[in-house]
Amino acid sequence: MYTLLRLLYVWVIVLITLGAGMLPAEAQLVNSDLKVFLTPGQTTAEINGTPVDLDVPAVIEEGYTLVPLRFVAEALQAVVQWNGENRSILVQSLDHHVFLQVGNPKATVNGASVELALEPQLRQNRAMVPLRFVSQALEADVHFQPDTKLISITRSIRLPVADFTFVEKAIPPQGSPHVVERSSHPRGLAIVDREWTGLYDRYPEPGTYDITLRVKDEQGNWSLPVTRTLVVKHPPVAGFRTEKSSYRSGEPLVYINESYDPDGKPLTLKWEAQPAYFEPGNKTVRLTVTDLYGLTSTASATVEIIDDIYYTKEQFYLIYGKVGAVVPYEKKVLDFPVLTPQVTESNRTLLRVNSPEEIKEEGILYRDNVSGPIRVMVHHLNRSPWPIRIHALAHNPSSSPITVRITRQGLGGPSADILHLGRVHLTKFFSIQSEQVITVPAGKTINLLSSLSAAQMAPNACLSGMWDLEVSAPLAFTFAALKAEDDPLEHVDRLPVLPADGMHIRGTFPVADRELLFDVLPAGERGRIVLADSQLDPPETGIDAMTGQPVQNLGNYGVVYTLVLSRLPDDTAILLNPRGGNFCGAVRIGQQVVQVPTSGYAPPQRHAVVLYRNEDGPHRITVDFSPPSGSYLPVNILLLPIPESKGEPGPLIPS
Numbered sequence: 001m002y003t004l005l006r007l008l009y010v011w012v013i014v015l016i017t018l019g020a021g022m023l024p025a026e027a028q029l030v031n032s033d034l035k036v037f038l039t040p041g042q043t044t045a046e047i048n049g050t051p052v053d054l055d056v057p058a059v060i061e062e063g064y065t066l067v068p069l070r071f072v073a074e075a076l077q078a079v080v081q082w083n084g085e086n087r088s089i090l091v092q093s094l095d096h097h098v099f100l101q102v103g104n105p106k107a108t109v110n111g112a113s114v115e116l117a118l119e120p121q122l123r124q125n126r127a128m129v130p131l132r133f134v135s136q137a138l139e140a141d142v143h144f145q146p147d148t149k150l151i152s153i154t155r156s157i158r159l160p161v162a163d164f165t166f167v168e169k170a171i172p173p174q175g176s177p178h179v180v181e182r183s184s185h186p187r188g189l190a191i192v193d194r195e196w197t198g199l200y201d202r203y204p205e206p207g208t209y210d211i212t213l214r215v216k217d218e219q220g221n222w223s224l225p226v227t228r229t230l231v232v233k234h235p236p237v238a239g240f241r242t243e244k245s246s247y248r249s250g251e252p253l254v255y256i257n258e259s260y261d262p263d264g265k266p267l268t269l270k271w272e273a274q275p276a277y278f279e280p281g282n283k284t285v286r287l288t289v290t291d292l293y294g295l296t297s298t299a300s301a302t303v304e305i306i307d308d309i310y311y312t313k314e315q316f317y318l319i320y321g322k323v324g325a326v327v328p329y330e331k332k333v334l335d336f337p338v339l340t341p342q343v344t345e346s347n348r349t350l351l352r353v354n355s356p357e358e359i360k361e362e363g364i365l366y367r368d369n370v371s372g373p374i375r376v377m378v379h380h381l382n383r384s385p386w387p388i389r390i391h392a393l394a395h396n397p398s399s400s401p402i403t404v405r406i407t408r409q410g411l412g413g414p415s416a417d418i419l420h421l422g423r424v425h426l427t428k429f430f431s432i433q434s435e436q437v438i439t440v441p442a443g444k445t446i447n448l449l450s451s452l453s454a455a456q457m458a459p460n461a462c463l464s465g466m467w468d469l470e471v472s473a474p475l476a477f478t479f480a481a482l483k484a485e486d487d488p489l490e491h492v493d494r495l496p497v498l499p500a501d502g503m504h505i506r507g508t509f510p511v512a513d514r515e516l517l518f519d520v521l522p523a524g525e526r527g528r529i530v531l532a533d534s535q536l537d538p539p540e541t542g543i544d545a546m547t548g549q550p551v552q553n554l555g556n557y558g559v560v561y562t563l564v565l566s567r568l569p570d571d572t573a574i575l576l577n578p579r580g581g582n583f584c585g586a587v588r589i590g591q592q593v594v595q596v597p598t599s600g601y602a603p604p605q606r607h608a609v610v611l612y613r614n615e616d617g618p619h620r621i622t623v624d625f626s627p628p629s630g631s632y633l634p635v636n637i638l639l640l641p642i643p644e645s646k647g648e649p650g651p652l653i654p655s
Contacts, residue, residue, distance in 0.1 A: 036075045036153040040065060047075045056126040058151060064117050065144060065151065066128040069100075076138050076155045077219050082127070089120070089127055091137065095187070098137045102127060109137050160185045162213045162223040170231035170293030174204055177230055181213070189217040197225075203232045231293055234262040238289045238299035246304035249278050250311035252320065252651035253303065259289045267291055275651030276316050280307035315643040318573050320650050321610040324598035329608040333577050333636055336528045338536060339518050341563075346513035348373040348468075350540070351477065352558045354629075356501040358383040359481045362491075363498035365390070368508045368545035371474040375512040376449070376467045377558030378479070379629040381418070382457040387484035389456055390463070393492060394448040395476040396440040404448065405470040406436040411451050412629075413463035419584045421464040422628025423595050426586035429466050430593045430624055440475060447488055448477075456484045464629035466558060497546060507551040509542030515562045523569035523618075524641045532556050532627050533579075533634035555633045563623040563637065570617050571642040575608040581632025587611060588624040601631075608638060615642070 038045035091098035167178035243254035317327035410429025412421035
């Protein structure tokens with residue numbers, strides 16, 4: 001039986017060794033167990049299949065099996081120290097501290113007293129201890145087979161973990177990989193040796209190469225091997241040309257991309273180029289291409305710009321500026337005539353929940369009773385030390401159910417990019433949506449806006465949102481900020497009312513929608529529409545229902561303007577020109593939502609964003625606009641005649 005067990009164990013070790021490749025003589029251990037076999041009366045034992053001679057064999061005495069302590073402890077990777085003066089023994093490993101004395105039936109294991117079945121004794125100057133004590137002291141599994149008297153002692157060990165990564169996903173031929181090793185040990189042992197396979201200073205030929213790493217800890221244990229694949233490939237080739245070597249000032253440039261990847265894979269293009277140049281001289285144009293593995297190549301060319309005007313800067317961007325793009329616009333906008341509208345205001349009620357804008361503690365943000373068509377506008381920043389959620393609780397005080405129809409909604413965030421949130425929530429709000437119908441039972445309170453309460457705001461995160469509701473009968477609305485894990489229906493009654501911050505606005509306003517009807521200027525004329533300037537477009541007046549004080553909706557945030565241009569002339573462009581500061585939002589023109597701008601933000605005054613270009617003859621058009629949270633106001637909507645094109649196809653910068 002002993003021989004069969006020994007052969008089986010050795011065969012398992014051989015299989016593991018072969019699977020890992022040939023290992024050094026001192027590194028045969030790749031499994032996660034230490035195994036010791038010995039038999040009472042025999043002076044030969046085995047450690048992981050390797051025969052070892054014993055100075056003194058195990059014995060059976062008074063029905064207990066005694067084993068040589070030093071041999072067993074060191075086989076299990078512990079350190080043994082003998083003190084001849086008091087005949088004490090100290091056994092130490094990273095996880096264990098054992099103290100014994102010859103003749104003393106009590107020992108200590110990690111500071112705790114342990115009673116031994118037999119006291120330690122000396123035989124041929126070797127300390128012998130009960131077999132079961134080994135299990136207690138070193139957390140080893142001990143098995144004794146009565147038939148063969150074979151003793152097996154097994155202790156699980158924690159191997160080091162080999163790990164590494166490549167800085168680059170791929171390298172070119174003749175390149176050297178930049179390897180970052182991340183090997184570690186679960187018990188904090190030092191890594192003392194490494195064995196790399198397949199790692200070289202240079203890789204001359206394209207292909208894939210397997211690189212393998214094993215590491216050894218300070219106790220001599222080797223990790224399992226870990227393999228990563230290195231890609232060696234030719235980098236992409238950047239190349240382009242322009243249709244001509246010289247262009248006039250403001251003339252559209254046509255770029256012809258001639259880049260390619262040797263493997264035929266797609267490339268990402270990054271141009272350092274303008275669709276047109278407006279200053280004479282030589283201009284350097286660059287193109288950088290990147291393949292799927294991050295390898296890059298750059299090409300450049302020089303284009304001569306002749307001192308002869310083809311288009312002015314204003315003409316060029318009115319003709320070719322992409323919808324949603326920021327374009328330079330340096331005209332004196334304030335000299336343009338202001339278009340005066342015929343104003344119609346809706347009966348939709350606006351609940352603006354925006355003060356205190358910075359939430360520093362749990363509490364009630366706003367409360368009021370409203371019905372009919374309403375709009376909820378929420379904008380807050382979490383300045384508390386913990387994640388929070390904002391909840392819109394609706395209480396039905398009546399004896400009949402109340403129906404709420406959510407006709408459109410848009411939520412941005414949570415995010416630390418506050419300016420960006422205005423674009424996100426208005427893009428969603430102006431998009432076509434399906435309606436949602438909710439019933440509030442009689443006498444009950446429900447958490448009404450699931451999209452709002454689902455948004456968990458980390459510290460320093462912000463969210464912005466608007467919801468249009470149709471409420472069949474008066475509901476009592478409570479907007480509350482709570483720690484993310486708290487149930488609002490259980491905790492709302494204990495919350496304090498948070499006072500307004502004195503800068504931002506909260507309140508109930510009777511007007512949430514304004515329709516502005518314009519008789520547009522004759523063709524070829526310039527004009528502007530002024531929005532949210534507090535003078536030509538005054539703020540709405542309402543009530544802070546928490547205090548009863550009148551408030552003004554400065555900026556008219558939450559108000560939706562519908563600009564109706566009854567007859568927009570042919571060849572007319574519509575641009576948005578920020579006047580108060582950086583701007584980032586969205587508008588709807590007809591059924592098309594345009595992000596303003598599509599990326600980044602629009603700087604004020606000397607820049608504009610192209611919203612629409614009418615080239616289909618005079619017709620009626622509507623523009624829906626709402627001041628985006630986080631952006632500065634006012635804005636001017638510019639109506640500008642489009643210059644006549646000279647017939648070229650326009651600038652071409654391949655993407």
